[in-house]
Amino acid sequence: MKPIHIALMLISAATLAFQVVLTRFFALAQGHHLAFMAVSLALLGAGASGSYLSLRPPTAANLPGVITRGATCFTLSLLAAYLAVNYLPFDAYRLALERSQLLWLTLYYLALTIPFFFSGLVIGATLAVEPGQAGALYAANLLGSGLGPPLALVSLAWLGGPGTLFLCALLGWLAVVGCQVSGVTFHVSRLTFNVSRPTLYALRFLLYSAVALGLVYLALHPPALFEVQLTPYKSLTQALLYPGSEIIFRRWNAFSRVDVIRSEGIRSAPGLSFAYSGELPPQLGLLVDGDNLSPITRPGSPEFTQHLPLALAFALRPAANTLILEPGGGLAVLTALQSGADAVTVVQSNHTVVEAMRHDFADFNGKLYSDPRVTLIIDEPRSFLRRTNQLFDLIILPLTDSFRPVTAGAYTLNEDYRYTVEAFADALAHLSPDGLLIVERWLQLPPSESLRLWGTAIAALELEGDRRPVRQAQGGPETGNRQEAQQLFALRSLQTSLIGIARAPLAVEDMVKVRQFANERQFDLIWLPDLQPDETNRFSLVPGDPYYRTFSELLTTPDPAAFFAAYPYAVAPPTDDHPFFFHFFKWQQIPEILQSLGWSWQPFGGSGYLVLVVLLALVILLSAGLILLPLLWMKDEGGRRKDEIFPSSSFILHPSSFFFYFTLLGLGFLFVEIPLLQHFILYLGQPAYAFAVVTSALLIAAGIGSRYLSPRLSLRLALPLIALLALLYPALLPSLFDATLRLPWIGRMLITVLALLPLGTLLGIPFPRGLRWVAQESPELIPWVWAVNGCASVISAVLAAMMALTWGFSVVLWSAALAYGLAAIVIRHYTD
Template identity: 30%
Template sequence: MSETPALSHLCRGMFLLSMATLMYELILTRIFSVLMWYHFASLAISLALFGLGAAALCVQLLPHYFPEGRLEELAARYARFFSLSILAFFAIFVLFRLQPQFAFKVLSFFHQPFYQPFQQGFHDRAIPGALLLGLAALYLVTALPFFFSGLTITLLLSRRLAQINRLYFWDLLGAGVGCLAIIFVLKLVGGITGILAIALCGLLAAMAFAPRRRRLLNLTLLATLLLAGVGNHLGDFAEIRFARGRYEPHLLWSAWNSFSRVAVYPAQSQEMEHAWGISRAYRGPIPDQLGMVVDDSGYTTLFRWEGEKTLDYFRANLIALPYALKPEADTLIIGPGGGRDLLAALAMGARHITAVELNGLIVQGVNNIFGGFTGELYRHPKIRLAVDEGRSYVRQSKELFDVIQASAVFGRSAPAAGAFTLAENNLYTLEAFEDYWEHLTPDGILTISRFIFERETLRLVSLGLELLKRQGVANPTAHLAVIKERGLANFMLKRSPFTEEEIALLRREVRDREFEIVLLPDRPPGEDAFGRLVASGGSAEFYRDFPFDIRPVDDDRPFFYYMYKPADFLRLLTFPEKSNFEDRAVLTIRNLLVVVTALVLLCLLLPLAVKRRDDLREAGSGRRMLYFACLGLGFMLIEIGLLRRFILLFGPPIYALAVILFALLIFSGFGSLLAERIAQGRERSALIRILLALVLLSNLYIFALPPLLAGWVAWPLLGRVLLSVALLAPLGLLLGMPLPLGMRLLHRDGSTVAWSWGINSATSVLGALLATVLAMNVGFTWTLLAGEAVYALALLSILLPGYERKT
């Protein structure tokens, strides 16, 4: 069916605006990960809800402000406002550069007291009252683009109900392309200039909606965006100089890629003298250092290369202990960052080192930007570099290693697609330990360093105990050792039992270096947490009685850093004065869950209950609300559950984001087009079949997908991409049909389309949050099953009588 010129304009504009909106949400997760705590990237969720929900409510309650005869003009106006509001968001960063003290006052709450590279902020747990006004203003300015985008999209879908399949197709297609486009935008121009690129997409959408209107204004705004973008890209006048509320006055270098921002700064003297893991007995020279920060919480260090003089310093580091047991080791180092692990391995005489670093910007900084300082460390003759995700590399490798090392590899990264991930990490799961075990030589050592005061080392010991049980080891404690130096602990798991000679060597190293023993095979378990854990053998009784959750995590629930028990998280919803242990990330998601739920109920239901009582009292209106709420919740539960499942297949999480979201959104768009072929009057029977097929098919993805993905890991990347897209196509087609068909079935006169769209949008955002809460407490399998159950509830709302609005 050919499109009329007007519909063609609307479809092009819908595509561009939807693409820009998703890109804006994704870029917010990146920017918030730098400005604030990593988990505050989830603020993008509530921003999207606030904007999209308020827009749908305005269209529903104030229809006289949005006459149908001016649809193209209004769509162009609000798309232009979308672009202008993003330009206003960009202006905040210009203001921050011009007035750094103002920026410090607004952002200083988001400091991290454990690190000292930059100026510090407040130590209070609560937000100081004086900051609330600034944070509220920042919130509102950031939410405005979602509001104007929501106005445009809601108007298009509610005023062109007859073409909803076509328009919804372009909406999903734009969102899918946005998933890919943001990767290239961030890589090419970075996060702050990328804001202007998104504003440009919004302006192009305005020009597509009404090509002949406001030409002079559009050209002026276009020139402004281009000049500002080129100026910032070349002159750096609006780039971020704050990370987690600390002012970075003397940055030496910063760059963005699709999943991080990396910056290098001069190291302070107290950092060099009190580096984590260095022996207190060391009296030799300290190499010159530069600090490197990834987003807001990934800290690593660059060291000046001075040959043997440099290496003495690293022989005295805790992370060098495994090499005392394994001279001339063939070594695999995961996440070497600035190079501390590499230098320790070189200092201890490792024969060959494979370095697997996920972030290419770190490699660029070490080898190229500061290559004269580091000696181009990653190009050392003994080092082979692989830019890859560590777990994925191990699964594909056929080599065996004497030492597999991962020292304080950080996993706190921004959430994908606006979904709050709370730092899941597939490097530290039971299946990961099994992968490492299979790639160790018969007496090889897995060594992982973590900060002992964060309780993460306890979870490493629990993972080691469970792995050894599964391998049929009779005496697991004979394979485990934990030694610490101040706050850093070195966990070692040896494939064969530690020999008496090796234990004696470790004791000499501990004595000479003034380290401290936490666990050794010949040491009787003490009364501390480590001793009681080992003495219990990792029993269910021990884990049940322990105050927080240190049970082994697996690939289905890979939240290594999350240590609340499910019952404790539920108690947090009652806002207790004290909890078992404080975790700002968990408290944030608790607060966000409460706030978002309240916004959904108050902004979308209460005003409509007061002002549109006739609509609410009609037969079937309650089921109509339930139906569209289920579609929003169910889509996000399934989408996020699948996204996390595919991360192991693709390695770098950005690949999974690009492939999975792109495939699901694109095929959902084609599903919307296919639904257009269903004849009027047959929507109900078609929906029953589609929802039933969706529920049944989702079981295959829940239970059959993991073994399939495990078998594809060794395939070439292109093959994995094509197989994944083909696998997701049927599900995507089905996911795209229920919304446009439901709009046709349940809105014969179109009077409450905006309301239904608003409910669907709001519950989609709520679904992203609920998906994370479920995943971190019960795992991704139950998250996917919850999505299936929600779609089954949508099916029930169609099957029961009273489903259709009476006209």
């Protein structure tokens, strides 16, 4: 491998690692909504670099300077961009109130675009000058890109966010050094120095070494200046406003930052009964990514936990063998133990949370996880359920996140596989014959989270199978003799709802216990199989009793699809193919959103989906400018007539063919990558690890295909094969997962890599072969098609999110097959 290939690998790895750092930074500092926008727009830098190279095409003579200056500027701008977005006074919640926020938002995007512009400049210039080596150069780019994400995840766990930023800068600087080794120099010999050449080389070596060692030191000891600044609306920022509050624990891992705060202002007991008159026990606040404060509670009198809604589960199933999924600070575990649970299995996906609970704060929480009745498992809940054979009397999904209004938009893009129909069906399959699945969520008006949860429970019971006719309970509401109605119950406090799903129809004594529990603790019943309308809405009065009305209507309707279509918010049950539990947007909400713009608690007036619409329009507009500007310049000022550059006698030589081909490639690649990542999340477990494995496997395999297959395999064969595999993978992967799910994680990772290898290697062929086509016909357009491909990639990221939110991930993968199929039609006249 030549030094220039190593330099390309290093800067590509740094670029992808920096994208991972930015994603983590914005998830922590602002929220996932802005992380998506910022990283998507930052990718425009690659397209901008192609446009720049089209206007100022590199040559073999000036390529060394372009590469070296680009790599150096990437290293410097990477650090500068981070500082800019960390300290610019941008407040997304005030966008509708202050015009100045638009300026800060523009500067945000500009700052983030600059590093990607310079990395794209290095890669694009090399491909433009050396199209004959496109396969090898593109392979180096893909291999480096494939190494970037896992390197970033390892570094985040070891060095934290700011430390990983300096590691990215170090990789960029090593790319500069690689350029020097490959003969690319700063041309310092042109300057006048009164030193000998050996001395000059020694000084250069000292400079490179000093900068590299400095970056290593800063990675290990990042300055306080680079500490992430949180938005004032994060739970951690709000908690620190209370006098005497302090952070007593902070630790990074590959996918989150965990903080624990001590504050007298922490009083967290979601759904606590009005009948409780005692003091709340001392609590600490546990936060992941600065949000969703979950209490770590010092054990005290059981009277406190017995007045939480979750205590109903243990009133119904005393001495239960219990499974608790993602308990956060452990309040649900404390409730289970103080309620007399016989055994408690705790599944927590965040190992840093487990370490904090089991070691750092074990004395405070009463050694909760050292209780002999507790079995602790570090795993994703879905992954655990799909691999275990255990049956449980109770499976509990407790409430551990913060309240979100119905009109919140910041979390609409978050997929959550705990609340899908398939997730509930998996849980039901692991219940004992009289077992219960208990789920808690917040209440909103009109009903949204709770109603969506109710619909998901009904759909899961239908999916679970083995339906037997059950006699309608005497005196109960009319439910069309649906068995699901006999297996469900629900109650609410002032702010929270609890829904119970039984494996078998509820016994009469169970319904008696539910009524007794609700009446004693002043909780309102929403549903029981024999519930009468006058038994609801008694304590926390809500005009019109919308919870009982909508819950019973959904159970009685013969056409649930019509019910969901008529409801003002999107509350249809989420599925594994469409796992967006917090996405409630419908177009009919727009008047309400516009009316509350600038005044709602969450940013963007109430829908993250509208953010995607605006973002799509913006990236299309910017992409059009970046793509059309070079063509207009070449037409007006290039010194040649348009028909001299693009002969009109053959359509295949017209730039529209190049445009469509490279646009379809840019769209298709992410249309493949994003859905496949979602498929493998449930197989591999932790989403961050799935991202690293899937992304790296696809990119490295594509690099192998670019290097070794692109010179040999025809585009006429490669493109249809990609389209075919994109259609086959969703059908074949479930069987593969079922057959290998019980393998250890390393085994599943190897299966993932092998499964992605055929598709990945084929994905590495179309781009370098397309560059060869352009080089043969119109080599002046190589930088331009680099811009087209980069801009299309940004558009595809936004389009894929919108399509997944609207129709599900399968549609995105089908669209990938369509894109590659259309690309095959575009090149049908090209003889390779």
